[in-house]
Amino acid sequence: MSSEPRPIPQPGASERAPADSGDRGERGTKGTGVATPQARLRRLALLCFYTLIVGVGTGLGAAALVKTMQMVELVVYGRHEGMTAHLTAGTSASQRFWGITIAGLLAGGAYYLLQKKGKPIRSVTEGMQGKPMPVLSTLINAFLQMITVAAGASVGRENAPRELGAMMSSQLSHRLELDSETRRILVAAAAGAGLGAIYHIPLAGAIFAVEILLGSITIRTMMTVLACSAVATVTSGIVVGNDPLYATIPLSEGWGNLGAALIVGALCGVLGVIFRSVISRAESNKTQGPHMLWTIPAAFIVVGLISIELPTVLGNGRLAATEVLIGRPTLAFAAALLVAKGIAVFLTLRSGAVGGVLTPGFAMGALAGYCIGVFVQPFMPGLPASDFALLGCASFLSTSMAAPLFAVIVTIEFTGQTSSAYLALFLAAATASLVGRAASETMKIPLNVTMPWNRP
Structure with a gap:
């Protein structure tokens, strides 16, 4: 067996600048591999x-x-x-x-x-x-x-x-x-x-x-x-244009909203995890080939039938979210619209049609937060129902998108919130992420899932 020493690579022979610097392949005048x-x-x-x-x-x-x-x-x-x-x-x-x-x-x-x-x-x-x-x-x-x-x-x-x-x-x-x-x-x-x-x-x-x-x-x-x-x-x-997508009242940073953020964050965080898992299955098993000739029309017909009684189930979710951000519908109506929206999104994506899940998730978070608020509000009478809906948006998106910072920022920009809303939204998103991670582990839901931006 040979015991000859291996040659030592010479500086500049194969070295490159770190990838993150953006200087790969740019050599200096002395051939050191470092960009000038x-x-x-x-x-x-x-x-x-x-x-x-x-x-x-x-x-x-x-x-x-x-x-x-x-x-x-x-x-x-x-x-x-x-x-x-x-x-x-x-x-x-x-x-x-x-x-x-x-x-x-x-x-x-x-x-x-x-x-x-x-x-x-x-x-x-x-x-x-x-x-x-x-x-x-x-x-x-x-x-x-x-x-x-x-x-x-x-x-x-x-x-x-x-x-x-x-x-x-x-x-x-x-x-x-x-x-x-x-x-x-x-x-x-x-x-x-x-x-x-x-x-x-x-x-x-x-x-x-x-x-x-x-x-x-x-x-x-x-x-x-x-x-x-x-x-x-x-x-x-x-x-x-430059107007916020949704009109609603400003969210305050009072103790009541901080307490509501914990409750809504925990519950909507779990719902967001479930929604993410369901959407992943729809994207992973999306209909392909000639079957789309009947699955897409069938899914759209079902959504059309739902819209006869629930018109705001249609579209990207703006109509559904507006129902609870500026209105005060009954609990039965909000709950029915929440379920109907979830079914409509799943059927549409599973049928082979293509689209995003941000605004549908925002709408479902608003509806879920509103429903929670209907039950909690008697114990927090000073909080308007729209506060619970806004907290639901940030909480739901925090786990459905697996991005708590994005969830907070998009809720603020969608609704034109001022700095007084930041604390409650931060707490809601953080709570949702923590509870959502625990729920994912308990329900054995994988963290790497198929979403519209990474579908194969």
Whole structure:
């Protein structure tokens, strides 16, 4: 056996700068593998330029999607969300039923043809991993989502601009042959920017990119996601506007709300875990192939039948959440709408249709929090019912999205809350996360699940 010593690698022979620095492959003048200040400055300037391009493109895409949605809503309901938050008010049962039924028949054929004839659609996480997201298939898929949501499909509309922005960034990264770390950050930033642009929630969009997609925070990632989300939101603002999505009363930081946060956080946290698990199963077992020709129409017909008695079950969840954020319905109505919304979301996603779960989850959290408040309010008479609904939103999203910081920020931006709401929302989200983690362990629910942004 030979005992010759192995050669010692020479400095600069194979070393590269750390991946997080963004300086891979940029060598200094002495061949040490360390980027020069000029090279780092050049890479930073290019990253800023790419971020600007992706942000503007994502914002314009979001604006086009919103315009499409509004045109479809005008056809189906005679009005659109830009005119009123109560989209189904004054509509007839037959109008609601036939609107979503016809949309389901058309969507079934469209999704089937897209799957059969188009290139495979890549998820956001696949785009981050380096798989090119096809242009035409992603565009068709995004606009199909908006059309079906506008007609009443019970899923969120945020998935469409999220995938559209990610596709633009994915294509840019591949055409310019960007390094893997830069591509990963840009795709995540664009996906978050799409979310921020469609609802005018720029900070929530940036936090989504960091907390859910990237899972880490560095100066480079924060600079990119914040700038991209801000640019996209400003760009889309010409169509989306800048008003909060939901109108409600401000949440105070009194002792009563802090106590309510503990109760609502614990209960809604468990419900959020269950919802996340159910949605994961729907996404993992989503109908494929020719079966979509009947499963999607069937699911839409069921939702249409539910809408005859519960009109606000339709759409992305804004109608349902508004019922309890500014109104005071009976416990029976709120509970029925909560169950109906959950069934509608599951059936829609399981049938093969595509959409998001943010606003449906927000609505279910509001409804669950309101129902809890009806029972608790006699012991806390000073708290309005809408306080329990708001706490339910942050608590439910904390576990359904597995992102407590995002849950708090999106609740604040969705409803235009002031700093007086922060303490109660923080406590509710933290309680929900703690109880939700314990519930996941007890019920043996896996932490890594399939969601709309990472579906295979």
